[in-house]
Amino acid sequence: xxxxxxxxxxxxxxxxxxxxxxxxxxxxxxxxxxxxxxxxxxxxxxxxxxxxxxxxxxxxxxxxxxxxxxxxxxxxxxxxxxxxxxxxxxxxxxxxxxxxxxxxxxxxxxxxxxxxxxxxxxxxxxxxxxxxxxxxxxxxxxxxxxxxxxxxxxxxxxxxxxxxxxxxxxxxxxxxxxxxxxxxxxxxxxxxxxxxxxxxxxxxxxxxxxxxxxxxxxxxxxxxxxxxxxxxxxxxxxxxxxxxxxxxxxxxxxxxxxxxxxxxxxxxxxxxxxxxxxxxxxxxxxxxxxxxxxxxxxxxxxxxxxxxxxxxxxxxxxxxxxxxxxxxxxxxxxxxxxxxxxxxxxxxxxxxxxxxxxxxxxxxxxxxxxxxxxxxxxxxxxxxxxxxxxxxxxxxxxxxxxxxxxxxxxxx
Amino acid sequence: xxxxxxxxxxxxxxxxxxxxxxxxxxxxxxxxxxxxxxxxxxxxxxxxxxxxxxxxxxxxxxxxxxxxxxxxxxxxxxxxxxxxxxxxxxxxxxxxxxxxxxxxxxxxxxxxxxxxxxxxxxxxxxxxxxxxxxxxxxxxxxxxxxxxxxxxxxxxxxxxxxxxxxxxxxxxxxxxxxxxxxxxxxxxxxxxxxxxxxxxxxxxxxxxxxxxxxxxxxxxxxxxxxxxxxxxxxxxxxxxxxxxxxxxxxxxxxxxxxxxxxxxxxxxxxxxxxxxxxxxxxxxxxxxxxxxxxxxxxxxxxxxxxxxxxxxxxxxxxxxxxxxxxxxxxxxxxxxxxxxxxxxxxxxxxxxxxxxxxxxxxxxxxxxxxxxxxxxxxxxxxxxxxxxxxxxxxxxxxxxxxxxxxxxxxxx
Numbered sequence: 001x002x003x004x005x006x007x008x009x010x011x012x013x014x015x016x017x018x019x020x021x022x023x024x025x026x027x028x029x030x031x032x033x034x035x036x037x038x039x040x041x042x043x044x045x046x047x048x049x050x051x052x053x054x055x056x057x058x059x060x061x062x063x064x065x066x067x068x069x070x071x072x073x074x075x076x077x078x079x080x081x082x083x084x085x086x087x088x089x090x091x092x093x094x095x096x097x098x099x100x101x102x103x104x105x106x107x108x109x110x111x112x113x114x115x116x117x118x119x120x121x122x123x124x125x126x127x128x129x130x131x132x133x134x135x136x137x138x139x140x141x142x143x144x145x146x147x148x149x150x151x152x153x154x155x156x157x158x159x160x161x162x163x164x165x166x167x168x169x170x171x172x173x174x175x176x177x178x179x180x181x182x183x184x185x186x187x188x189x190x191x192x193x194x195x196x197x198x199x200x201x202x203x204x205x206x207x208x209x210x211x212x213x214x215x216x217x218x219x220x221x222x223x224x225x226x227x228x229x230x231x232x233x234x235x236x237x238x239x240x241x242x243x244x245x246x247x248x249x250x251x252x253x254x255x256x257x258x259x260x261x262x263x264x265x266x267x268x269x270x271x272x273x274x275x276x277x278x279x280x281x282x283x284x285x286x287x288x289x290x291x292x293x294x295x296x297x298x299x300x301x302x303x304x305x306x307x308x309x310x311x312x313x314x315x316x317x318x319x320x321x322x323x324x325x326x327x328x329x330x331x332x333x334x335x336x337x338x339x340x341x342x343x344x345x346x347x348x349x350x351x352x353x354x355x356x357x358x359x360x361x362x363x364x365x366x367x368x369x370x371x372x373x374x375x376x377x378x379x380x381x382x383x384x385x386x387x388x389x390x391x392x393x394x395x396x397x398x399x400x401x402x403x404x405x406x407x408x409x410x411x412x
Numbered sequence: 413x414x415x416x417x418x419x420x421x422x423x424x425x426x427x428x429x430x431x432x433x434x435x436x437x438x439x440x441x442x443x444x445x446x447x448x449x450x451x452x453x454x455x456x457x458x459x460x461x462x463x464x465x466x467x468x469x470x471x472x473x474x475x476x477x478x479x480x481x482x483x484x485x486x487x488x489x490x491x492x493x494x495x496x497x498x499x500x501x502x503x504x505x506x507x508x509x510x511x512x513x514x515x516x517x518x519x520x521x522x523x524x525x526x527x528x529x530x531x532x533x534x535x536x537x538x539x540x541x542x543x544x545x546x547x548x549x550x551x552x553x554x555x556x557x558x559x560x561x562x563x564x565x566x567x568x569x570x571x572x573x574x575x576x577x578x579x580x581x582x583x584x585x586x587x588x589x590x591x592x593x594x595x596x597x598x599x600x601x602x603x604x605x606x607x608x609x610x611x612x613x614x615x616x617x618x619x620x621x622x623x624x625x626x627x628x629x630x631x632x633x634x635x636x637x638x639x640x641x642x643x644x645x646x647x648x649x650x651x652x653x654x655x656x657x658x659x660x661x662x663x664x665x666x667x668x669x670x671x672x673x674x675x676x677x678x679x680x681x682x683x684x685x686x687x688x689x690x691x692x693x694x695x696x697x698x699x700x701x702x703x704x705x706x707x708x709x710x711x712x713x714x715x716x717x718x719x720x721x722x723x724x725x726x727x728x729x730x731x732x733x734x735x736x737x738x739x740x741x742x743x744x745x746x747x748x749x750x751x752x753x754x755x756x757x758x759x760x761x762x763x764x765x766x767x768x769x770x771x772x773x774x775x776x777x778x779x780x781x782x783x784x785x786x787x788x789x790x791x792x793x794x795x796x797x798x799x800x801x802x803x804x805x806x807x808x809x810x811x812x813x814x815x816x817x818x819x820x821x822x823x824x
Contacts, residue, residue, distance in 0.1 A: 011463045045483070051423045053490035060493070063501050064486035067479045071457070074476035075464055081472070082465035089475050093505075094550055115550065138506055138527065 001165045002034040002130065002152035007226040008072055009039030017226060018079040020167075021125055025085065030120045032159065034130045034152040035076055037068025058103035062132075062142045066092070069129035069148075077127045087125040090116065092132035093140070097151065099133035105144030106133055108213075111158035128155060146207025153210045157217035164219050165232075168205055171225035172233035173198065175397040176250040180388050185399035187233050187248065194248045195221075195235045197340040197374045211235065246347035247339045247395040250388055254381060256286070256334040257309035258366060260301040261316065263326025266293045271300065273322055281315050283308050287336070287369040287376065297326070301367060303378060306332050334366060335384045338376040339391060351375045357394045358387055414446040414542065414564035414578045419638040420484055421451030429638060430491040432579075433537055437497065442532045444571065446542045446564040447488055449480025470515035474544075474554045478504070481541035481560075489539045499537040502528060504544035505552070509563065511545035517556030518545055523570035540567060558619025565622045569629035576631050577644070580617055583637035584645035585610065587809040588662040592800050597811035599660065601646045606660045607633075609752040609786045623647065658759035659751045659807040662800055666793060668698070668746040669721035670778060672713040673728065675738025678705040683712065685735055686728065693727050695720050699748070699781040699788065709738070713779060715790060718744050746778060747796045750788040751803060763787045769806045770799050 001021060008014045025031045045064050049056050056064075073089035080087035096112030119126045130148025133141045143150055149166060156164035170178075171186060173195065178184040190198070192215035199208040205223055214221050214235065224232025264270055271290070278285055283304055290300035304312050309330060316328055337358075344350045354375055358365055363386070367378040379387060392398060413433060420426045437443045457476050461468050468476075485501035492499035508524030531538045542560025545553045555562055561578060568576035582590075583598060585607065590596040602610070604627035611620040617635055626633050626647065636644025676682055683702070690697055695716060702712040716724050721742060728740055749770075756762045766787055770777055775798070779790040791799060804810060 014464060048483075049487060049490055052426060052487055053494035056490040057493055060486045060489045060499075060501060063489070063503075064483060067482050067486075070479050070482075071460075071476060074472045074479075075461060077472045077475070078461055078465035078468040081469055087472075089472060091475075091552075140503075 001031060001167060002148060003036070003167045003226060004148065004169075005036040005038055005041070005072075006169060007167055008035060008076060013226075014038075014076060014079050015083075017167075018076060018083050020226065021080060022083055022085045025125055029162075031125045032116060032120070032155060032161070033076065033125060033127045034148055034155060035069065035072045035127060036130050036148040037065075038072050038075075041068040041071060059139065062103045062140050065142055066129070066132040066140050069131055073127045073129045077125075080125055080127070085125060086123050087127055088119045089127045089129075090119070091129050092151070093134035093138075095126075095128050095155070097133035097154070099135055099141045099143070101135035101137065101139055101141065103139070103141055106135070106141035108133060108143070108150070108154050111154060113155065113158050116155070117159060146209045149207045149210035150213055153213045153217070153219050153221065156219045157213070161219070163222055164214070165222045165224060166206055166210075167224060167226035169225070169227070170205055170223075171228050171230040172223050173205055173235070174249065176388055176392055177252070180252075180385050181250075181392045181398075183392065183398040185397055186230070188231070189234045189236065190248060191238060191342050192235060193373055194340050194342055197338070197371070198249055198251050206235070246343040246350045247341040247397065248343075249340050250391050250395070250397070251338045251340060252384060252388060253286075253336045253338075254384070255306040256303050256336050256378060256381075257306045257312075257330060257332045258301055258303050258334055258378060259309070259312060259316070260299065260329045261323075261325045261327075262299045262329070263297045264300065265324060266296050266298045270323055273319060274316065277315055277319050278304075278312060281311065283312050283315065287367055287378065289367055289369065303334070303336065303367065331366070333381045334378050335381040336376050336378050337384065337387055337391070338374050339395065340374045342373050344373055344375070353394060354391065357390050361386055361390055363387055413443060414560060414576070415448070415638055416560065416580060417448040417450055417453070417484075418581060419579055420447060420488060425638075426450075426488060426491050427495075429579075430488060430495050432638065433492060434495055434497045437537055441574075444528060444532070444538045444540060444567060444573070445488065446540050446560055446567060447481065447484045448542050448560040449477075450484050450487075453480040453483060471551065474515045474552050477554055478541070478544045478552050481543055485539045485541045489537075492537055492539070497537060498535050499539055500531045501539045501541075502531070503541050504563070505546035505550075507538075507540050507567070509545035509566075511547055511553045511555070513547035513549065513551055513553065515551070515553055518547070518553035520545060520555070520562070520566050523566060525567065525570050528567070529571060558621040561619040561622035562625055565625045565629070565631050565633070568631045569625070573631070575634055576626065577634045577636060578618055578622075579636060579638035581637070581639070582617055582635075583640050583642040584635050585617055585647070586661065588800055588804055589664070592664075592797050593662075593804045593810075595804065595810040597809055598642070599645050600643065601648065602660060603650060603754050604647060605785055606752050606754055607647045609750070609783070610661055610663050618647070658755040658762045659753040659809065660755075661752050662803050662807070662809070663750045663752060664796060664800060665698075665748045665750075666796070667718040668715050668748050668790060668793075669718045669724075669742060669744045670713055670715050670746055670790060671721065671724060671728070672711065672741045673735075673737045673739075674711045674741070675709045676712065677736060678708050678710045682735055685731060687714075689727055689731050690716075690724060693723065695724050695727065699779055699790065701779055701781065715746070715748065715779065743778070745793045746790050747793040748788050748790050749796065749799055749803070750786050751807065752786045754785050756785055756787070765806060766803065769802050773798055773802055775799055 077087040077089040095116045098110040099106035130151040173187050174184045176184050196211045221235035222232045286303045288302040363383045365377045369376045489499040489501040507528045510522040511518035528538050542563040585599050586596045588596050608623045633647035634644045698715045700714040775795045777789045781788045
């Protein structure tokens with residue numbers, strides 16, 4: 001059972017989570033709980049550090065931030081004990097969560113869960129600090145973004161758990177964001193690959209890294225609400241395919257900018273130059289499109305986050321002599337809308353339906369990108385809701401039930 | 413260099429401490445810093461826990477409270493780094509601070525400071541979390557009261573440090589409390605035994621446990637201010653004895669209560685009954701006096717803290733049938749005044765001078781207790797200042813210099 005920081009952010013929530021855990025144990029289960037830092041703890045620690053050092057070393061930052069989860073596990077264990085059940089808390093290093101030594105974004109190398117298993121044998125609920133580990137030479141590390149989800153999945157794999165339940169603010173994975181489409185439907189099942197696409201595409205319910213880990217070790221995931229008793233969504237290898245349903249869900253990512261570089265000499269290595277240079281400046285590029293060549297020159301386009309657009313343009317300006325392009329153009333205020341579904345491969349016309357649906361609304365499609373299980377279209381951001389609502393209906397995803405959506409998204 | 417929680421309680425203080433440390437390094441020293449939890453951190457964590465569990469397990473309490481020092485070491489290391497020097501922080505378990513597994517008041521069993529020494533070799537200032545350790549089976553422990561002082565002394569012994577400097581709110585050990593005697597004089601030197609008596613007797617500057625540890629391993633201690641550059645007080649095996657000075661200092665302990673039990677049958681084991689029973693109820697007894705027997709019964713008296721007097725009286729009432737005493741009396745609002753000095757043994761008349769000085773003021777002495785290097789007298793609390801000022805003069809301890817006294821006492 002993994003609980004995020006907002007699920008334990010107040011004493012009342014902490015008590016509710018403790019009761020929830022105890023109920024699951026009384027059903028006859030051995031329980032390992034993974035928990036994140038409470039509410040604002042991490043942000044407060046970061047604020048304190050910034051006063052003293054504007055650019056602190058990542059080693060000391062890990063030393064500082066691992067404290068957040070340690071507070072959570074101690075308080076949650078005390079809360080469980082106050083309710084009359086046995087509990088023991090464990091830091092990352094205490095459960096043998098071995099990582100490499102890349103501070104701030106360490107990778108899990110191995111888990112030696114002996115103490116955890118001993119604690120379970122003695123009837124304890126084991127409460128483990130998410131997000132943290134220890135390197136071979138005894139350095140405290142953090143796993144970076146999605147860290148607590150990843151801790152939970154990795155532990156579940158290491159102890160061969162029957163299921164890894166991710167408790168969050170929403171009661172499962174939806175066909176799309178219920179704040180945009182009132183008739184969004186909660187999915188009972190979804191495959192790892194579909195979940196990966198949805199996770200990458202901005203459905204913040206589960207971190208892609210944890211999904212990859214779960215897929216690799218075949219850990220059955222369930223995403224469910226910490227506020228309700230609804231069933232949640234199972235994430236597994238082969239999700240049951242509903243009759244004739246090619247599209248499982250619709251994701252979108254806001255604040256996208258498109259940059260177009262026109263008149264680039266059609267020579268090997270030119271594209272590589274551009275994207276290496278952008279990567280060296282830590283600029284993440286998403287969609288890249290090149291549509292052929294003309295008179296020995298090519299035009300291509302790519303998308304970045306709006307927030308780094310100006311930086312990207314500077315970088316490109318700096319390599320003008322190297323790339324010798326004719327002109328650069330850019331556009332902000334775009335959004336990427338994606339339809340996702342493993343059934344897409346065997347259903348011709350799925351992509352065509354998307355383009356038709358969007359153009360029937362009089363909306364222009366700026367870019368398109370496809371993979372085996374998704375089709376993405378970039379459109380103007382002010383057309384987002386209109387497009388998603390229409391696509392949701394077009395692919396038969398609407399329901400009549402009311403969706404439950406909780407508070408703010410989990411931090412880690 | 414050991415710094416308490418109030419020395420690092422604000423960003424400004426943290427920066428001042430960092431500069432102080434860097435100065436000492438630039439003088440050519442290898443530096444290990446031990447630091448306590450900042451300001452109110454520990455109290456805040458305890459408050460949070462009380463909401464969730466009124467009687468939390470000591471294991472989980474240690475898990476929670478060790479966080480306080482971990483925050484301090486990370487932030488202090490960052491601050492040192494921001495000032496341009498190399499620093500590395502270490503938790504208790506990272507510096508091999510091995511303890512037994514008594515949570516909340518663990519004892520240090522062994523220290524394996526290999527990582528610490530490596531860090532020093534690489535030119536780092538090593539910043540170590542005070543107050544905490546790890547048991548053989550990997551449990552986090554805390555050392556209890558005086559923990560950070562003890563951490564500093566134990567590490568100094570383990571790495572064979574030239575000196576262990578305890579930085580605090582006052583600029584050394586005084587002949588008595590400068591808030592009571594304006595002419596109190598800072599001592600340049602004091603012996604371990606004298607310091608122990610002063611520490612036990614309420615001079616809160618250094619924890620007795622740390623002094624005992626220092627005496628055992630012959631660690632040279634210096635107590636000095638984190639706010640001034642004054643020399644401080646050296647605590648060592650043989651302190652230089654000033655000509656004709658038998659008394660090194662005057663300590664006192666307020667809020668003392670005296671309990672008298674009269675008409676106790678003069679049989680073996682009766683006294684043991686009383687004090688075993690009090691110990692089982694966690695009541696600390698200080699002075700015990702029995703002045704002989706009369707008609708087969710004895711009268712005896714002892715002191716406890718005012719705050720537990722009523723509880724002590726209840727306990728004694730509960731064993732009336734067992735002890736069959738005649739009557740019990742008690743008096744509150746007393747204070748214990750003690751003169752301390754290793755030279756007392758070889759100077760006859762030291763105790764007599766104390767009694768004369770006090771009675772010349774018309775003050776009644778309620779109880780007396782002596783050891784090789786101290787004489788204690790219990791008097792009424794409202795006579796305290798008068799008595800201490802007169803004793804200070806009588807034993808030639810006055811100075812004309814102005815004492816420096818800092819803020820509130822350190823917490824740990």
